[in-house]
Amino acid sequence: MSDELQLPRAARVFISFVALLRSNGFAVAPEQTTAFLAAIELLGPRSLEHIRQAGLATLAPPPERRATYDRLFDVHFRGSEAIERAEGEDEETVRLQEEGRGGDEPPLADEANESGLAAARAEALVERRFAQGATSDALRLLAREAPARLPRRRGHRRMRARRGPFADLRRTLRDSVRNDGEVLRLGRLRRRARPRKMLLLIDVSGSMKARTEENMKLAHALLQAAHGAEVFTFGTRLTRVTRALRLKRREQALNAAAHLVSDWDGGTRIGDALQAFLAVPRFGGYARGAAVVIVSDGLERGDVSTLRDAVAKLSRRAWRVSWLTPLATAAGFQPQTEALIAIQRFVDDLVDGGSSAAIVAHLLSLGTRRAA
Amino acid sequence: MAVRGTIVGIDSPEALEKALRAAYYLADEGLATAAYLSLALGKPLLLEGAPGVGKTEAAKAIAAVLGRKLIRLQCYEGIDASAALYEWNYPRQMLAIRQAGEESIDIYGEAFLIERPMLAALRAPDSAVLLIDEIDRADQEFEAFLLEFLSDFQISIPERGTLRAAEHPVVVLTSNRTRDLHEALRRRCVYHWIAYPTAECEARIVMMRASSVAEATARAVVAAVGKLRREPLSKAPGIAEAVDWAEAATLLHKGGARWPDAFKRSIGVALKDEEDLHYISPRLDALIAEAAA
Numbered sequence: 001m002s003d004e005l006q007l008p009r010a011a012r013v014f015i016s017f018v019a020l021l022r023s024n025g026f027a028v029a030p031e032q033t034t035a036f037l038a039a040i041e042l043l044g045p046r047s048l049e050h051i052r053q054a055g056l057a058t059l060a061p062p063p064e065r066r067a068t069y070d071r072l073f074d075v076h077f078r079g080s081e082a083i084e085r086a087e088g089e090d091e092e093t094v095r096l097q098e099e100g101r102g103g104d105e106p107p108l109a110d111e112a113n114e115s116g117l118a119a120a121r122a123e124a125l126v127e128r129r130f131a132q133g134a135t136s137d138a139l140r141l142l143a144r145e146a147p148a149r150l151p152r153r154r155g156h157r158r159m160r161a162r163r164g165p166f167a168d169l170r171r172t173l174r175d176s177v178r179n180d181g182e183v184l185r186l187g188r189l190r191r192r193a194r195p196r197k198m199l200l201l202i203d204v205s206g207s208m209k210a211r212t213e214e215n216m217k218l219a220h221a222l223l224q225a226a227h228g229a230e231v232f233t234f235g236t237r238l239t240r241v242t243r244a245l246r247l248k249r250r251e252q253a254l255n256a257a258a259h260l261v262s263d264w265d266g267g268t269r270i271g272d273a274l275q276a277f278l279a280v281p282r283f284g285g286y287a288r289g290a291a292v293v294i295v296s297d298g299l300e301r302g303d304v305s306t307l308r309d310a311v312a313k314l315s316r317r318a319w320r321v322s323w324l325t326p327l328a329t330a331a332g333f334q335p336q337t338e339a340l341i342a343i344q345r346f347v348d349d350l351v352d353g354g355s356s357a358a359i360v361a362h363l364l365s366l367g368t369r370r371a372a
Numbered sequence: 373m374a375v376r377g378t379i380v381g382i383d384s385p386e387a388l389e390k391a392l393r394a395a396y397y398l399a400d401e402g403l404a405t406a407a408y409l410s411l412a413l414g415k416p417l418l419l420e421g422a423p424g425v426g427k428t429e430a431a432k433a434i435a436a437v438l439g440r441k442l443i444r445l446q447c448y449e450g451i452d453a454s455a456a457l458y459e460w461n462y463p464r465q466m467l468a469i470r471q472a473g474e475e476s477i478d479i480y481g482e483a484f485l486i487e488r489p490m491l492a493a494l495r496a497p498d499s500a501v502l503l504i505d506e507i508d509r510a511d512q513e514f515e516a517f518l519l520e521f522l523s524d525f526q527i528s529i530p531e532r533g534t535l536r537a538a539e540h541p542v543v544v545l546t547s548n549r550t551r552d553l554h555e556a557l558r559r560r561c562v563y564h565w566i567a568y569p570t571a572e573c574e575a576r577i578v579m580m581r582a583s584s585v586a587e588a589t590a591r592a593v594v595a596a597v598g599k600l601r602r603e604p605l606s607k608a609p610g611i612a613e614a615v616d617w618a619e620a621a622t623l624l625h626k627g628g629a630r631w632p633d634a635f636k637r638s639i640g641v642a643l644k645d646e647e648d649l650h651y652i653s654p655r656l657d658a659l660i661a662e663a664a665a
Binding site for chain 1: 384385401402405406408409410412413415418420422423448449450452460462463465466469470472479511513548549550552555558559560561562563564565603604605606607608647
């Protein structure tokens with residue numbers, strides 16, 4: 001028996017490739033390894049390309065990590081040097097310089113943003129000191145209340161109910177068999193409520209610097225409470241961080257997200273970021289019927305009309321669009337910046353996003369609101 | 373694992389690619405390899421890709437190559453076992469109970485069972501290809517349920533017992549990736565991500581699908597569609613749109629329209645979103661002229 005457990009020499013190089021993939025964060029199950037070996041045997045293999053294709057088909061690396069897979073393959077089988085290329089260069093990141101309209105405008109430094117914010121900033125700072133200690137309380141509140149208070153919608157799956165619009169024929173038949181085929185009571189079904197999709201878009205540009213870390217923590221807490229949520233960050237790029245933030249432990253998740261996002265504290269092109277978001281069909285689908293929450297100060301460097309069109313499009317797709325800005329600290333806030341004035345009529349809520357407590361309060365209030 | 377090696381005379385990815393071409397489907401090396409492995413290893417084939425890259429067509433072509441009938445299960449939110457697997461014909465059962473009177477009757481007989489796609493495929497594994505289309509539209513409960521089916525290829529009907537497939541049926545799953553599928557599902561399948569084809573390949577697809585289209589037209593349309601896909605549009609044109617556009621432009625041209633005009637007037641079959649049209653219209657002339665050059 002022990003002879004059979006000994007791996008053939010030729011197979012070792014493939015097994016060690018799987019190990020290499022695993023150590024680089026690819027999830028490969030034992031049955032996939034078996035399939036990988038069987039596939040190589042089936043294909044001959046007559047060339048390295050066969051082995052690469054067999055790996056792609058059976059080990060199923062996610063498409064956005066395809067570049068990493070190819071690199072590891074080259075390192076392992078072709079013995080090429082391990083050239084460190086940025087992990088972020090994958091499908092989950094959309095660079096706005098390429099994708100955006102009016103790409104001729106260079107991403108600017110944020111001096112203008114900083115000065116424009118000066119007054120509001122001073123005000124916000126005072127409040128933030130207060131909010132700092134309350135952050136963990138706010139996140140705890142979110143975790144506790146989320147199941148009951150995040151928005152829900154009517155699902156398409158039916159469940160047994162005392163009353164409801166549909167007849168439960170299966171149950172009715174079973175009951176009737178007990179009564180010699182006499183139907184005494186018609187079982188009923190109704191549609192089950194399910195959590196509504198949520199989409200959180202976080203501005204991580206320089207002008208939001210002071211709030212960025214708190215916002216990421218909040219995004220993590222939201223994803224832990226609502227598994228169907230999607231989180232993106234934007235500045236000069238658009239990055240999907242959902243997968244990273246799904247990790248349970250907060251530090252681990254935030255670290256993983258920090259590696260993905262490469263435009264922390266840079267410039268802002270909100271309009272282009274939202275356009276880019278809508279242009280990727282997979283991303284754009286996340287907004288359909290979702291509660292969309294954008295956390296941004298709305299200090300737009302790019303063209304205001306681009307931003308307006310993007311928000312208009314988003315609002316038509318989404319169930320409800322909320323724009324949370326740190327500038328709206330007081331009730332009855334009237335936007336002053338050109339960008340916020342332009343989008344005001346397309347967003348359903350334009351409210352305070354200056355503290356975690358305020359954001360959590362708004363998220364939890366969404367459940368009681370109706371579609372706009 | 374049931375390794376078969378050869379299915380209807382196909383013993384390598386190259387042979388499968390050739391057979392698929394005979395069925396009017398151009399597969400690249402990656403797809404041919406994945407499809408061949410899925411057939412040979414007896415594992416389901418999971419195809420992911422943007423809308424309109426030909427995922428469903430691939431399944432149809434595979435069915436044609438194998439000479440089997442395609443059983444299609446279109447997924448949607450809330451799809452459950454009674455729509456995918458089997459359903460009892462309740463009204464008929466109730467009538468039967470009434471008619472039987474004092475006699476005993478088996479209301480769980482074959483006559484009362486309504487076969488749904490998955491059961492149909494399980495009962496005829498050697499004469500059908502099961503296509504589970506747009507699995508990302510189904511909810512997670514269904515995905516979990518599917519997991520069980522795809523690993524053991526057996527179904528238990530409480531009233532009748534467990535049904536097991538004599539051999540693993542050929543199953544193709546497609547997903548538009550509107551959400552991430554569960555890792556466990558990806559693990560059970562042979563996976564392939566279908567990207568948009570190269571311009572060269574797409575031109576050949578257009579000519580193969582629309583025989584009336586001239587080669588120059590096909591190339592121009594493919595070049596224009598390639599440019600459109602790089603624009604931030606809410607719905608980028610897929611391969612089907614490229615074929616339609618080439619066909620529509622050819623039709624207008626035969627009706628007397630001049631070339632650039634024929635492309636421009638038939639743009640509606642390629643771009644089907646008012647905003648996208650509005651966004652692209654100022655540059656449409658230049659884009660078409662560039663593509664036709």
